[in-house]
Amino acid sequence: MADATYNEDNIRSLDWKEHIRLRPGMYIGKLGDGTSPDDGIYILLKEVIDNSIDEYVMGHGNRIEVNIEDGVASVRDYGRGIPLGKVVDVVSKMNTGGKYDSKAFKKSVGLNGVGLKATNALSDEFSVYAVREGKMKKADFSLGNLVKEHNQVKTKEANGTFISYHADPAIFKKFKYRSDFIENQLWNYAYLNAGLKLIYNGKTLVSKNGLKDLLERKVNEELRRYPVIHLKGDDMEVAITHGNAYGETYFSFVNGQHTTQGGTHLNAFKQGLVEACQKHYSKAYDRKxxxxxxxxxxxIKVEDPIFESQTKTKLGSTDMGPGLPTVSTFMRNFMVEHFDNFLHKNPTTAEALEKRIKQSERERKEIAGIKKLANARAKKANLHNKKLRDCRVQYNSNNKKHTDEQKLATTIFITEGDSASGSITVARDVQTQAVFSLRGKPLNCFGQTKKVVYENEEFNLLQHALNIEDGVDELRYNRVVIATDADVDGMHIRLLLLTFFLQFFPDMVEGGHLYILETPLFRVRDKQKTFYCYSEQEKQDAIKALRGKPEITRFKGLGEISPKEFSDFIGENIRLEPVVMGENTDIDKLLSYYMGKNTPDRQNFIIDNLRIELDADMDGDGTADVDQLVSEKEAKAAAEAA
Known part of the structure; x- marks a missing residue:
């Protein structure tokens, strides 16, 4: 068949609003529904707040108010306020902003002038007003189109800018904000701008000691091997400690932007830390x-930073700025000089740090032989690894054909048994979704050393599938999803996998990469309509909506769900529950409670939390027929098995 006619009529010029709405991924990464910290709704919020932060950095205003209610987000700062004659232009005209003059915004967070315009174009309601010296100018928009430009009026409000918007549900489908993600986002702003007050829904977030506060919040005092080392210089701030957990955990920022994927500055910091330690102890300790x-x-603050993606999650710049040293030279010189000086002045900390290094050295040498055999076995298995059904795009891909949106969408489902993995494998998107199948219940690795990861074939193959042996920098999938049955065995497998990741790869959890897949418990349908229900309440609502006597199916396992049905549950309507580290989470205590020596408290917890599902009244006699009821005796047995 001949190609369709290609002529002048096929060439279209989109205006800025149409282009952003047609290709939102180019501007904000993936869309998502709010279950991931890098979902679009949080990027839009960040773009608005970034402008307020820039005002604070320039010395104007020390308070930013953020409110979210019924899906509407608003940000009020007390900076200078947008010049009143440019209020409409700043939020609706591309290549318009105050950050192109490098003297005014030399090391700004956002340099391309796109952020506010993207938020405007992707919102069905958007309002902005600016206050300057007793005068206010306001404008209202919808989908980037000006709805009303208000006349300038007098006001007693303080100087600053206010922006309110509601993300367009036609693009961000069924989205919901998570307070823990927003608070974490705002805390990062607080740490990077000591003294700035951020008020989120009435709660004040403020940091006095910058990055030192960040680490002290993230790592409990009893888990730190030595007090947090805090170093500051021109355009540079670092905070360092060592803990007991495996792996490496970093929080890296460039010009206030959280670079979750690191970049040149983080690589240079690691090298600088290694060289500083080797110099101080006069020993060639291994980098690992x-x-x-x-x-x-x-x-770090860099002039005109270059990022490797539109969402600015990885720094690509090699220079600090025109006429300035390279990022690598600047960072390494800073660390070798200042870190070495600190250790000389604090010998107790220096001794504790060296003790931690020597412990890591012993542990590494103990597993060296096992690791070599395990890696050879894993390499052989990878040639015909039936456990892994891979996808075509990887999160760590350097292939320029793979977009940021595709990389962020990369997902691996960890399933149990052939029936469950079979349905997901058939239903998945082969571009961005992979499947790893467990043979059965994995080993309870609580309290074990990392040697067990190499000795246990299942864990070693999983580690290689994810590409996390040497840390999460080269993680192959953005989302690692535990997909188990909604029953006692499924809960147990979920706990065992959580133990594995929390104990050996806590940095993966901290990075927001681990999720639990929610799958429907019931299918309620008649000849016209079908509802998939994730709870008893949703089931009852579906029954009322269909009236009559619909057919009700209780899914006891993932293998019972057909591939055709599964495609909807892992596609656009996927429901994921992120595994989030709470404030001051003590992983050791947490794992000890759930996976350590059996206690009555843990048995009672499992008994109280087992889900009991009752079928609807199918007989019409006003009573419910029990489909699956777990007795106290069975619950205790499950607790003991765990």
């Missing part, structure tokens, strides 16, 4: 031993 169990925060 120095960095093992490190928890560090790094913030």
């Amino acid at each position: 031993d120095i960095l093992s169990s490190v928890v560090a925060a790094v913030a």
Whole structure:
């Protein structure tokens, strides 16, 4: 068949609003529904707040108010306020902003002038007003189109800018804000701008000690091997400690932007830390031993930063700015000089740090032989690994054909048994969704050393599938999803996998990469309509909506759900519950409670939390027929098995 006619009529010029709405991924990464910290609704909020932060950095206003209610987000700062004659232009005309003059915004967070315009174009309601010296100018928009430009009026309000918007539900479908994600986002702003007050829905967030506060909040005092080392210089701030957990955990920032994927500055920091330790102790300690169990925060300011993606999650700049040293030279010189000086002045900390390095060295040497055999076995298995059904795009891909949106969408489902993995494998998107199948219940690795990861074939293959043996920097999938049955065995497998990740790869959880897949418990249908219900309440609502006597199916396992049905549950309407580290989470205590020696408290917890599902009244006699009821005796047995 001949190609369709290609002529002048096929060439279209989109205006800025149409282009943003047609290709939102180019501007804000993936859309999502709010279950991931890098979903679009949080990027839009960040773009608005960034402008307020820039005002604070320039010395104007020390308070920013953020409110979210019924899906409407608003941000009020007390900076200088947008010049009143440019209020409409700043939020609706591309290549318009105050950040192109490098003297005014030399090291600004957002440099391309797109952020506010993207938020405007992707919102069905958007309002902005600015106050300057007793005068106010306001404008209202919808989908980027000006609805009303209000006349300038007098006001007693303080100087500053106010922006309110509601993300367009036609683009961000069924979205919902998570307070823990927003608070974490705002805390990062607080740490990077000591003294700035951020008020979120009435709660005040403020930091006095910058990145030192960040680490002290993230790592409990009893888990730190030595007090947090806090170093500051021109355009540079770092905070460092070591803990007991495996892996490396970093919080890196460039010009206030949280670079979740690191970049040139983080690589240079690691090298600088290694060289500083080797210099101070006059010993060629292995890089891996120095960095093992490190928890560090790094913030750097770069002139005209170049990021490797539109969402600015990885720094690509090699220079600090015109006529300035390279990022690598600047960072390494800073660390070698200041970190070494600190250790000389604090010998107790220096001794504790070296003790941690030596412990890592012993542990590494103990597993060296096992690791070599395990890696050879894993390499052989990878040639015909039936456990892994891979996808075509990877999160760590350097292929320029793979978009940021595709990389952020990469997902691997960890399933149990062939029936469950079979349905997901058939239903998945082969571009961005992979499946790893467990043979059965994995080993309870609580209290074990990392040696078990290499000795246990299942864990070793999973580690290689995710590409996390040497840390999460090269993680192959943005979302690692535990997909188990909604029953006692499924809960147990979920706990065992959570134990594995929390104990050996806490940085993966901290990075927001681990999720639990929610799958429907019931299908309620008649000849016209079908509802998939995730709770008893949703089931009752579906029954009322259909009236009559609909057919009700209780899904006891993932294998019972057909591939055709599954495609909807892992596609656009996927429901994921993120695994989030709470404030001051003590992983050791948490895992000890759930996976350690059996206690009555844990048995009671499992008994209280097992889900009991009752079928609807199918007989019409006013009573419910029990479909699956777990007795106290069975619950105790499940608790003991766990």
